[in-house]
Amino acid sequence: MSSSAKAPPPTSSPVPLLGIAGLLLTVSLLTALRLHPVHYEIQARRPDADDLLARLLGDGRRLFANHFYVKADAYFHSGFYPTIFDDRQSHQTAHIAEDAGLAEGKNTGDEEQFLGTVANWVDGHGRNHFPSVHTHLDNDAPEAAGGAEREILPWLTLSSKLDPNLVENYSVGAFWLRKLGKYAEAEHFVRKGLEANPGNPELLFELGRCRLDLKDTLRARNIWEMAWEAWKKRDGSKDAAEQNRFTVNQILMHLALAEFRLHKQEDCLRWLEVAVPLSVSPEAIRKRISEVKAGQPFEAIDPPNAAGEASDHDHDHSAHDHGHDHPHPPAAKP
Amino acid sequence: MQKISAVAGVVILEMIRRKDVYVLFFLTALITLVLGSVDLFGDAKIARYLKEVCLTLMWMSSVIIAVFTAARQIPVERESRTLFPLLAKPITRSEVMLGKFLGCWLACCISLAAFYLLFALISGIREQHWPLANYFQAFWLHCLFSGIVVALTLLGSVWFTAVSSNATIVLSCVVGMLLLGRHLHKVAVKAGGIAGHFLDGLYFSLPHLEWFDVRDLIIHNWPRMDWTIVGQDTLYACAYAGCFLALACWRFRRQPIH
Amino acid sequence: MGFSTPIAITMTNCASIEPILSTENLRVEYAALSGSAGNSREPKVALKGLSLSVYRGEVFGFLGPNGAGKTTTMNVLLGFTSATSGKASLFGTDVRQPISRQRIGYLPELTYYYKFLTAEELLRFYAKIFNIPKAQREERIRQVLHRVDLEHAARRPIRTYSKGMQQRIGIAQALINDPDLLILDEPTSGLDPVGRMEVRHLIQRLKQEGKTVFFSSHELGEVETVCDRVGILAQGELKALGPVQELLAPGERSLEQAFLRIIGYQAQEETLCKKSPLSLAS
Numbered sequence: 001m002s003s004s005a006k007a008p009p010p011t012s013s014p015v016p017l018l019g020i021a022g023l024l025l026t027v028s029l030l031t032a033l034r035l036h037p038v039h040y041e042i043q044a045r046r047p048d049a050d051d052l053l054a055r056l057l058g059d060g061r062r063l064f065a066n067h068f069y070v071k072a073d074a075y076f077h078s079g080f081y082p083t084i085f086d087d088r089q090s091h092q093t094a095h096i097a098e099d100a101g102l103a104e105g106k107n108t109g110d111e112e113q114f115l116g117t118v119a120n121w122v123d124g125h126g127r128n129h130f131p132s133v134h135t136h137l138d139n140d141a142p143e144a145a146g147g148a149e150r151e152i153l154p155w156l157t158l159s160s161k162l163d164p165n166l167v168e169n170y171s172v173g174a175f176w177l178r179k180l181g182k183y184a185e186a187e188h189f190v191r192k193g194l195e196a197n198p199g200n201p202e203l204l205f206e207l208g209r210c211r212l213d214l215k216d217t218l219r220a221r222n223i224w225e226m227a228w229e230a231w232k233k234r235d236g237s238k239d240a241a242e243q244n245r246f247t248v249n250q251i252l253m254h255l256a257l258a259e260f261r262l263h264k265q266e267d268c269l270r271w272l273e274v275a276v277p278l279s280v281s282p283e284a285i286r287k288r289i290s291e292v293k294a295g296q297p298f299e300a301i302d303p304p305n306a307a308g309e310a311s312d313h314d315h316d317h318s319a320h321d322h323g324h325d326h327p328h329p330p331a332a333k334p
Numbered sequence: 335m336q337k338i339s340a341v342a343g344v345v346i347l348e349m350i351r352r353k354d355v356y357v358l359f360f361l362t363a364l365i366t367l368v369l370g371s372v373d374l375f376g377d378a379k380i381a382r383y384l385k386e387v388c389l390t391l392m393w394m395s396s397v398i399i400a401v402f403t404a405a406r407q408i409p410v411e412r413e414s415r416t417l418f419p420l421l422a423k424p425i426t427r428s429e430v431m432l433g434k435f436l437g438c439w440l441a442c443c444i445s446l447a448a449f450y451l452l453f454a455l456i457s458g459i460r461e462q463h464w465p466l467a468n469y470f471q472a473f474w475l476h477c478l479f480s481g482i483v484v485a486l487t488l489l490g491s492v493w494f495t496a497v498s499s500n501a502t503i504v505l506s507c508v509v510g511m512l513l514l515g516r517h518l519h520k521v522a523v524k525a526g527g528i529a530g531h532f533l534d535g536l537y538f539s540l541p542h543l544e545w546f547d548v549r550d551l552i553i554h555n556w557p558r559m560d561w562t563i564v565g566q567d568t569l570y571a572c573a574y575a576g577c578f579l580a581l582a583c584w585r586f587r588r589q590p591i592h
Numbered sequence: 593m594g595f596s597t598p599i600a601i602t603m604t605n606c607a608s609i610e611p612i613l614s615t616e617n618l619r620v621e622y623a624a625l626s627g628s629a630g631n632s633r634e635p636k637v638a639l640k641g642l643s644l645s646v647y648r649g650e651v652f653g654f655l656g657p658n659g660a661g662k663t664t665t666m667n668v669l670l671g672f673t674s675a676t677s678g679k680a681s682l683f684g685t686d687v688r689q690p691i692s693r694q695r696i697g698y699l700p701e702l703t704y705y706y707k708f709l710t711a712e713e714l715l716r717f718y719a720k721i722f723n724i725p726k727a728q729r730e731e732r733i734r735q736v737l738h739r740v741d742l743e744h745a746a747r748r749p750i751r752t753y754s755k756g757m758q759q760r761i762g763i764a765q766a767l768i769n770d771p772d773l774l775i776l777d778e779p780t781s782g783l784d785p786v787g788r789m790e791v792r793h794l795i796q797r798l799k800q801e802g803k804t805v806f807f808s809s810h811e812l813g814e815v816e817t818v819c820d821r822v823g824i825l826a827q828g829e830l831k832a833l834g835p836v837q838e839l840l841a842p843g844e845r846s847l848e849q850a851f852l853r854i855i856g857y858q859a860q861e862e863t864l865c866k867k868s869p870l871s872l873a874s
Contacts, residue, residue, distance in 0.1 A: 075382065079550035085517035119519055122542060126516055128563045129475075129545045131556055147379070154374050154383035177375060185375040340720035344706060351708045415704035419765060422670045422698035422775075423721040424690045591672040 057162075065163030072155035072172070079131040149176045160189075164196035171206045178213050186210045201231040205251050212258065221258035227251045248278050260298040268292055337425050341433020342440060349403060349441040358395040359445070363452055365391060370456065381460035382553050388456055389549045392449045393476075397508060399445055400480045404438045404487035405501040408586070417591060428583040435488055435579055442480035446473060468558040472548050475564065478571035479546035483508055485578035492585045511543040541574040611645035612773055612804055613652075613669065618642040618678035620664050620828075638664040640828040641678065646806050648772075651799050653815035654808040656825035657855055662808045665825070666777055670698060682773065694722065697766030701778040707751035711742055711761050714750060715768050722769040736764040756787045763794065774798060776807035780814060792818055816847040826855040 057064075074081040115132055118124040137148045153173060160169035170193030177186035187210040193203045204227035211220035228251050235243045252275035259267035272289045276282045292298055349355060366388040374380050408431075411417040420430065450473045458464045487504045494500040514521075515537075522533035545567055548559070619642075621635040639661045646652045656662050667673040668680050671687055685692035705714055715733045724732060737743045740760040745753065750761060759779075766774060776795075780788040788811065795805055795818045809815050815822055816836050824832040824839075832839050832854045839850045 075554075078554040078556070083517065085520050122538065123516075123519065125563070125566065126542060126545055128559055129548050130550050131554060150375075150377050150380050151382040153377070154372075154380060157374060180377070182375055182377070189375070336723060337721050340717050343720075344709070344717055347713065348706070348708055415700070415702070416706055418670075418672065418700050418704055419698060419718075419762075420721070421672060422693060422696070422700075423718060424692075424694040424723075425721050426690050590667075590674065592667070 061161075062163040062165075065159045065166050065169075068155045068159040068162065069166060069169060072152040072159065075152045075155060076137050076149070077131075078135045078137060080134055081131075147180050150180055152176060160193070164193075167193060167197055167200055167202055169193070170197075171202050174206045174210060178210060183210055183213050187214075199226075199230045199233075201227045201234060201251065202247055204230055205247065205254065208254060208258075212254070217258050217261045221255065221262065224251055224255045224258060228255065243278075245278055245280060249275060252278070256292075257298055260292070265292065268298065337429045338433040338436055341420075341425075341430055342437035345403070345407065345434060345437025346441050346444070349399075349437075349445075354402070355399060355441075355445045358398065359448060359452070362388065362391040362395055362449065366452075366456055370460070379460070381457060384460060385453070385457050385553045386549070388453050389553065392446075392453060393547070393549070395449065396442060396446055396476060396480055397483065397505065400438070400442050400483040401487050401501050401504050401508070402497075403441055404434070404484040405491055405497045405504065407434045407438065407488065408491045409495060409497050409500075412591070421591060427586045431488065431579065431583045431586050435485060435575075438484040438488070439477075439481050442484060443477045446476055446480065450476075463555070465555070465558065468552060468556075471558055471564055472552050475546040475548055475567060478568060479543055481575045482541050482543065482546075482571055482578070485575040485582070489578045489582040489585070492582050492589065508543060511540055512547060513544075515540065515542045515544045541570075546571070610648055612648050612683050613644075613646035613806055614679075614681055615642050615644045615665070615668070616679040618644075618665070618668060618680055619676045620661075620668060620673065621676045638828055639668075639675075642825075642828070642830055644823060644830060644833070646773075646804060648804055649799070649802050650820040651795060651805040651818055652807070653819035653822040654806060654825065655810075655812070655815060655822055655851060656808075660825040660855075661828040662825055663777070664828075666775060666808065669775065695769070695772045697769065697771035697774045699762050699766040699774070699776045699779055701781050705750050705758070705761060705765070708749060710747050710749055711737060711753075711764070712746045714761065715764060718765050718768050724769065732768060732770070736767045739767065740764045755782060756784070759783060759787060759791075763791075771803070773804045773806065776805065778809055779807055780809065780811055788814065812847045812851055822847070824851060824854050831855065 070081075115127065118127070137151065153176060156169045156173040159166060160173070163169075170190050174186040174190045174193075177183075177189060187207065190203055190207045190210060194200065194207065197203060204223055208220040208223035208227060211217075211223060228248070231244075231248050231251060235248065252271050256268045256271040256275070259265075259271060269289060269292055272285055272292065276285045276289075279285050288298075366384060369387055370384050408417075411420070417430075421427065450469060454464070454466070454469050483504070486507070487500065490500040490504050491497075494503065518533050518537035518540075522530045522537060524530075525533055550556075551559070618639050619637070620639040621637050623635055642661070642665060644665075654662055654665070664673065668675050669682065669687055671690070671693065674688070680687045682692040683695055687693075706717075709717065712733060715736065716729065719729045719732060734743070737746050740763050742757065742760055742764060745757060750758065753761065759782075763779075766776070779791050779795075783791065792814055795807070798805055799818070819836065821833065821835050822839065823830055832850075836847050836850075839847070839854070841850065841853065844850050844853070
């Protein structure tokens with residue numbers, strides 16, 4: 001057998017293949033150079049061009065936003081949370097039931113009975129394996145001290161990225177950021193919310209709180225005036241039952257406070273008078289008016305008997321939580 | 335015991351030499367570290383979301399490792415016919431099955447140990463807090479969970495010839511039990527009638543895998559569980575794993591090997 | 593022409609009369625698959641009352657066309673399949689007892705080993721199954737690796753082995769427990785002439801060492817060379833049993849001629865003359 005039989009066939013020479021590969025690579029690079037500006041322009045026109053979640057999930061991402069908003073609430077309760085399977089009756093005593101819209105204020109203090117009585121040994125033993133005691137991150141959680149409230153922030157951030165129109169993310173997030181002393185971050189977060197929801201009264205109100213915390217009372221007052229105008233535009237023409245009177249009550253009470261701090265007692269009283277017909281407990285406001293007139297300090301900024309103020313529970317995130325001044329997201333709707 | 339441990343040793347060697355576990359481990363580490371590098375309002379102390387993501391990935395990985403390691407043992411030995419020279423030796427089929435179980439379970443425990451070490455490092459660095467007893471409880475309960483899943487999968491592998499069908503069925507059962515196990519009784523009470531009795535039967539007869547998932551206690555820094563509870567969980571897991579294994583041995587012994 | 597009973601049962605070259613492998617009226621039936629064989633639900637009979645004894649120190653060739661029942665017999669002997677009726681024993685112990693396999697070595701037809709293990713690890717694994725004490729284990733592994741000339745590749749994964757090397761690691765695992773009886777299922781299948789010769793030499797060496805070898809093969813020349821006795825199986829029945837010389841009819845010069853006659857090939861030769869002998873019964 002001659003050695004020529006073992007020689008590779010002429011077509012297997014690597015030179016033409018390498019040449020073709022090099023040519024194709026050059027063509028690709030030239031095409032990329034030509035197309036890059038075009039695609040850059042297209043991307044720049046898309047508002048969510050830099051948002052990975054938006055690009056990956058599209059508008060479908062909004063479906064997940066509520067899940068993470070609820071998760072933030074679960075974190076606020078250190079993992080103690082109802083599921084769609086939990087009996088409504090069994091947790092009527094917990095304030096979570098109020099959040100869930102299942103019950104009005106019926107807190108009797110026995111919140112540890114959230115899960116109801118033990119049904120059987122499986123249920124009883126199982127309760128050792130998950131958080132089965134009602135807690136709040138800011139006071140009675142296993143690790144309450146040291147700003148554990150910060151732990152809810154990632155989920156609110158994620159939820160806000162998934163659905164920028166879910167206003168509660170920004171207001172709740174800003175509330176806790178302020179409480180943690182992160183005023184600049186809170187204001188930045190609210191401003192992002194306002195970019196997505198221009199003129200939203202809840203966000204304007206929260207922005208004013210940020211300014212107030214930064215001792216910028218004048219700007220806070222101006223922002224709350226904008227909030228009041230925005231509220232009138234949105235809710236002013238609605239029936240009393242449909243109005244979000246909790247929000248407006250907050251706005252007006254804070255306007256009164258700002259005027260008080262700016263030593264404008266007359267304006268303070270004017271805002272309180274405006275609040276009277278919009279409050280579900282006008283007597284409390286009238287009492288406040290008489291206190292201001294008597295020269296007493298105006299420090300308690302939250303409306304009295306706030307739990308009764310909330311008429312629109314879905315949007316009610318704030319301090320009506322049987323005396324606590326901490327907003328947290330509503331529970332999942334069964 | 336030497337025969338059982340010899341079979342187990344081969345299973346562990348196989349897992350070490352396959353790439354699956356490493357891929358899952360590095361994915362978990364990578365995703366956790368990437369998420370850990372996200373700036374959240376300049377607050378470096380935020381840790382619980384990271385713990386949750388890490389633990390969720392660990393749980394997903396552990397279920398995949400347990401199910402797919404166990405599901406392939408007997409069917410692949412049959413298909414590649416490595417079972418023939420093995421059973422031609424003085425070893426019973428029950429010993430082979432027990433060796434497979436021990437190997438898969440230890441393989442899961444070894445991978446879990448690596449995962450929990452990663453978790454402890456990440457959470458410890460972030461929180462400056464090392465509740466090692468709590469982590470050990472979570473690790474041990476996770477190992478027990480893997481034991482039940484491995485035994486269940488081995489039982490499935492002597493009933494279903496295809497690895498994929500066995501893995502799919504077991505994965506569905508495991509995920510279903512994890513998500514719904516705690517609530518079956520409530521659903522049964524609401525359903526009533528025959529359906530209610532059926533669901534109640536499932537509730538009391540199926541293993542409550544959700545007991546072994548104490549992620550929420552770890553994430554939210556709850557105090558560690560009473561060791562008596564952990565002891566009871568251990569007994570419970572042993573009973574169920576033993577039951578599944580006994581059924582698997584019984585079935586395997588009766589099967590002709592062609 | 594076929595035989596309903598073995599044509600000759602004679603013992604030669606046997607060290608003793610103690611059978612170390614025996615079957616008695618062994619019958620194996622398989623459930624018929626639905627839809628097969630014209631929808632017949634009758635079970636398929638793989639072995640029809642096989643009675644066979646293999647004695648200490650002999651090399652026994654187990655022959656038969658494909659589908660004759662050789663593999664089924666081995667499966668029963670190794671405990672892979674249960675017999676429908678009859679008895680089978682190794683060293684006087686029922687084959688259903690795992691301990692009956694303590695003194696045997698088995699080489700399957702193809703190499704079925706854990707490819708991710710090295711030769712050393714594989715042998716160590718099987719040595720543990722045989723409960724070989726740790727002190728002797730490593731020495732034994734070294735010996736068998738030397739015997740099959742695989743010392744140089746002891747720490748390489750089996751998946752990197754050539755076919756010949758894989759066959760040799762198969763032989764090594766069959767010898768790890770220094771067995772008294774070796775059951776070899778077509779040990780030269782797929783090997784090149786050199787490999788076949790090496791296996792033949794191995795069988796002869798084992799015989800010299802006083803081991804008993806029971807093996808099936810289609811290589812009739814090889815069987816003729818190394819076997820003391822042969823058994824010819826066809827359609828689940830033992831058609832002939834005895835030393836090669838005694839199986840040859842007058843005028844026959846090779847085992848192949850005798851084999852074809854015994855399995856009844858001559859009767860059908862005219863109609864199926866273009867078919868190869870080994871495909872006839874398959």
